[in-house]
Structure formats: C-alpha cells, structure tokens
Amino acid sequence: MIEELFRTRRSVRRFKPEPLPEALVTRLIEAAITAPSASNKQPWKFLVVQNRELIARMAQAVRAATQLVAQHIPSDSQPAFERYGDYFTRFEQAPLVIVPIFRPLTLLSNLTSPDLPAPARESIEQLEVDSGLIGTSLALGHLLLLAHELGLGASGMTGPLVARSELKALLDVPASWDIVALVPLGYPDETPTPTERKPAAAVTRWFR
Numbered sequence: 001m002i003e004e005l006f007r008t009r010r011s012v013r014r015f016k017p018e019p020l021p022e023a024l025v026t027r028l029i030e031a032a033i034t035a036p037s038a039s040n041k042q043p044w045k046f047l048v049v050q051n052r053e054l055i056a057r058m059a060q061a062v063r064a065a066t067q068l069v070a071q072h073i074p075s076d077s078q079p080a081f082e083r084y085g086d087y088f089t090r091f092e093q094a095p096l097v098i099v100p101i102f103r104p105l106t107l108l109s110n111l112t113s114p115d116l117p118a119p120a121r122e123s124i125e126q127l128e129v130d131s132g133l134i135g136t137s138l139a140l141g142h143l144l145l146l147a148h149e150l151g152l153g154a155s156g157m158t159g160p161l162v163a164r165s166e167l168k169a170l171l172d173v174p175a176s177w178d179i180v181a182l183v184p185l186g187y188p189d190e191t192p193t194p195t196e197r198k199p200a201a202a203v204t205r206w207f208r
Contacts, residue, residue, distance in 0.1 A: 005145050010194070012153025013090035015186030019050070020096050024150070025185070028098075032143040037135030038105050044136040047099040047171055058160070058170055058182075059092035065163035088159035094184030098143070099167075102136035103177045104128040136180045143183070153188030156181040 029046050037043060049055055066085040073081045091097050108124045116124075140156055147154040160167065160182045167179060 002145075005149055009145060009148040010192040011155035012188045012190060012192060013087070013155055013184065014188070014190040015094045015153055015184065016189045017095060018187055020152070020186060024152075025096065025098070027150075028143050028146055028152075028185075031146040032100075032139040035135065035139035035142050037138070038131035039107065041105050041131075042135070043102045043105060043132035044139050045101050045177070047101060047173075049097040049099060049171070050095070054170065055092060055094070055097055058097070058163075058167055059089045061163045061166035061170060062088050062160045065166065069162060085159070088157070088162060090155075091157055091160065091182050091184035095186045096184075098183040098185055099171060100136050100140050100143075100180040100183065101173055101177045102132040102180055105131035105135075133178075133180065140180060140183065147185060151187075152185060153190075154183055154185045156183055 025048060029048075032046065033042065033044070049058070066088050070078065070081055070085065104125075105128045107128070109121070109128060112121065112124065144154055144156060158181050161179060164179060167173075167182075171179075173179060
C-alpha cells in the first residue's frame with residue numbers, strides 16, 4: 001500500500017559497501033520518469049556517479065564550500081552549524097550517487113514581446129524555473145519511494161548545493177541546467193528512527 005511507503009520511508013545516509021546492479025538503478029530511473037511535468041516537457045536528466053575518485057572530489061568541493069561558509073557564521077552559532085554542515089558530505093561513502101538535473105520550461109518567455117512589463121516578465125521567468133524544478137522534484141520523489149520499496153537506502157540532499165558551481169563543473173552540467181539534489185544510494189547500513197511530523201491541521205489553511 002502506497003501510504004505505508006509514505007509512512008515508513010526514511011532518509012538513509014550510511015551504506016554498506018556492496019555495489020548496486022545497474023539494472024536496479026535503471027529501474028529506479030524508469031520509475032522516476034513516470035512523474036508528471038508541466039506540459040509533459042520532462043525537464044530532467046539523471047547523472048549516475050559510481051566513480052569513487054569523482055565522488056571524493058565532489059565531497060572535497062562541498063567540504064571546502066562548507067568551511068568557507070563557517071568562517072562567516074557567528075561564533076555562538078558555530079557548534080550548531082558544524083553539526084548541520086556535517087550532513088553535507090554524507091553522500092561520500094555511498095556506492096553510488098544519483099544527481100537529478102533540470103532545465104527551465106522556456107516557453108512563454110520565448111513567445112512574449114520585449115515590451116511586456118518587467119513584473120510580468122519576472123513572474124514568467126520564475127514560473128519557468130519552478131516548472132523544471134518541481135517536475136524533477138516529483139520524479140525524485142518517485143525514485144525515493146521505489147528505492148524504499150526495494151529495500152534500498154537513499155536520501156535527497158540539498159545541503160551539498162552549497163558547492164553548486166563546483167559540482168556543476170565536476171559533473172560537466174551545461175550552463176542552462178541546474179542540480180536539484182544529490183541522492184546517495186545503496187544498501188542501508190542503518191535504520192533511522194521516525195522523525196516527528198507536524199499534524200495536517202497545523203499546515204493546512206482552508207478557503208471555504
């Protein structure tokens with residue numbers, strides 16, 4: 001039952017060293033690309049990183065970017081940031097990292113005339129970026145749920161994007177594309193405990 005998957009999925013950041021069969025990874029991506037997207041443009045690609053040296057270089061770039069940020073954090077907040085920043089490189093020991101990337105849905109911006117007022121143009125540009133990001137995020141959700149169903153561990157990590165430009169360079173991501181998250185994937189070596197969730201009533205506002 002899909003609701004059981006929702007309730008039991010956890011973000012896994014510790015993995016066994018065993019490699020994953022490529023067919024299994026392909027199955028996850030095939031599930032991901034069934035997700036809906038604006039105008040069915042399917043604005044995604046999935047970079048699959050198995051190369052240990054490259055993963056290490058990615059982690060090094062994230063660690064360096066995190067240390068740079070740490071230099072600009074007030075001293076009384078340093079301990080909290082160190083605990084937070086420690087998570088940013090937890091993908092380093094995964095046998096495989098999937099990197100979903102997206103591009104904006106450039107449609108309306110190509111159709112409108114240059115005299116369109118700036119606020120309207122800005123709204124369109126934001127809509128186009130959000131459409132690509134949201135569609136690819138929906139695909140990522142599919143991937144994470146199937147990974148859980150198959151007994152795999154994974155998490156969608158946005159913390160590493162503190163080194164976004166460095167990661168894009170390492171992964172040869174085109175300038176017109178962007179990274180959604182880093183997704184470490186493998187056989188889990190931990191069983192995370194459930195985290196508290198806000199009740200639906202606390203996050204719902206009705207307009208009746």
